[in-house]
Amino acid sequence: MKTILVTGGAGYIGSHTCVELLNSGYNVIVMDNFSNSKPEVIKRVERIAGKSIKLYETDMLDYDKVCRIFEENRISAVIHFAGLKAVGESCEKPAAYYYNNICGIMEIIRAMIKYGCNKLVFSSSATVYGTDNPAPYVEDMPVAAASSSPYGNTKIMIERILADICAVNPDWSVVLLRYFNPIGAHESGIIGDNPVGIPNNIFPYIQKVSVGKLPILRVFGNDYDTPDGTCIRDYIHVVDLVKGHLCAVDYVMKNKGCEPVNLGSGKGTSVLELITAFEEASGAKIPYEIQGRRAGDIAVTYANAEKALRLFSWKTLYDINKMCADGWNFIKNNPNGI
Ligand code: NAD
Ligand code: UFG
Numbered sequence: 001m002k003t004i005l006v007t008g009g010a011g012y013i014g015s016h017t018c019v020e021l022l023n024s025g026y027n028v029i030v031m032d033n034f035s036n037s038k039p040e041v042i043k044r045v046e047r048i049a050g051k052s053i054k055l056y057e058t059d060m061l062d063y064d065k066v067c068r069i070f071e072e073n074r075i076s077a078v079i080h081f082a083g084l085k086a087v088g089e090s091c092e093k094p095a096a097y098y099y100n101n102i103c104g105i106m107e108i109i110r111a112m113i114k115y116g117c118n119k120l121v122f123s124s125s126a127t128v129y130g131t132d133n134p135a136p137y138v139e140d141m142p143v144a145a146a147s148s149s150p151y152g153n154t155k156i157m158i159e160r161i162l163a164d165i166c167a168v169n170p171d172w173s174v175v176l177l178r179y180f181n182p183i184g185a186h187e188s189g190i191i192g193d194n195p196v197g198i199p200n201n202i203f204p205y206i207q208k209v210s211v212g213k214l215p216i217l218r219v220f221g222n223d224y225d226t227p228d229g230t231c232i233r234d235y236i237h238v239v240d241l242v243k244g245h246l247c248a249v250d251y252v253m254k255n256k257g258c259e260p261v262n263l264g265s266g267k268g269t270s271v272l273e274l275i276t277a278f279e280e281a282s283g284a285k286i287p288y289e290i291q292g293r294r295a296g297d298i299a300v301t302y303a304n305a306e307k308a309l310r311l312f313s314w315k316t317l318y319d320i321n322k323m324c325a326d327g328w329n330f331i332k333n334n335p336n337g338i
Contacts, residue, residue, distance in 0.1 A: 019049050080121065132144065173255055192326075193327075208331070232302065
């Protein structure tokens with residue numbers, strides 16, 4: 001049985017990934033420092049899957065402790081989720097973001113090299129396409145020289161680092177998964193997006209408004225060049241996204257090199273359409289007010305998802321209604337979070 005190290009495995013996407021890995025027969029090791037998650041999440045993952053996880057409460061910046069994980073286990077591949085991800089906060093604290101995200105993955109890579117593990121799946125982002133490429137984004141478009149935030153820059157830099165390592169180490173195999181907008185939750189309703197504090201992203205914000213934890217949604221701009229004036233994004237059910245990770249793990253086991261792959265549906269949904277879909281799925285009312293544009297927002301982003309279909313035979317299965325229904329199921333069961 002193959003063993004996968006999931007860094008940041010107690011987080012939103014990591015926790016859902018652990019469920020699918022366990023269900024698919026992998027041994028799962030989680031390394032997390034719980035800076036943006038709670039150990040309770042791991043218990044819930046184990047409950048859903050009916051299997052156990054080996055948990056290391058470890059900061060990825062602590063090289064000796066990271067090495068100990070490789071020393072004590074025979075790790076076939078790493079899925080690297082650990083990182084700080086709040087775009088706005090990264091503009092206020094760039095040093096903290098560069099230190100955690102860049103130095104953190106460097107410690108993981110050093111340990112992988114030391115212990116001969118050369119298979120990695122990395123959580124990248126559509127943000128690497130920057131502002132000049134037109135949607136739909138295709139993997140062979142040029143990556144932006146710089147993003148509009150230090151957070152985005154860490155994704156661009158890490159993609160570069162991993163490509164450079166693969167270029168001179170022909171035994172290495174890396175998939176750079178460029179996520180579009182993951183939302184929704186596991187259909188059990190016991191794990192989901194559980195951000196600490198006031199959410200930055202629209203979906204957890206809508207969830208909190210739906211259960212009265214926040215009074216009103218602010219819609220950032222209705223004067224974009226889109227049919228209803230609000231921004232269009234490629235929302236993807238977190239479970240679909242996670243299934244793309246299992247395909248990527250399988251791919252790195254059998255192939256070499258460094259491959260960027262979009263994980264999106266290829267379909268755009270506006271902010272107002274998302275609000276309507278959530279109201280229909282939940283029966284809850286989402287009061288909103290139109291505000292000015294948010295700095296750094298792009299009018300339209302969505303994926304060309306053909307490469308994932310070609311390489312992985314993967315495509316999304318769940319539509320926006322299912323994303324909203326599962327997101328509602330999670331928040332109504334966990335109005336105060338996990
Ligand atoms: P999350 O914050 O829920 O999960 C990240 C996990 O990493 C948390 O459990 C946190 O405690 C842990 N972590 C952070 N720093 C660490 C450190 N130094 N050592 C050990 N653990 C550490 O985020 P998520 O939404 O699950 O995102 C996972 C990854 O996917 C991130 O790298 C994020 O940048 C990327 N991503 C997310 C989105 C999105 O919309 N959620 C979009 C594109 C890319
Ligand atoms: N929005 C609102 N109100 C809010 C929050 C967001 O109207 O309270 C709008 C935004 O203006 C944008 C849309 O909802 O038009 C989506 O915004 P999100 O913050 O949910 O998502 P982004 O597309 O801005 O960014 C997300 C992740 C990034 C990642 C990017 C591409 O936050 O980390 O998707 O993957 F880089």
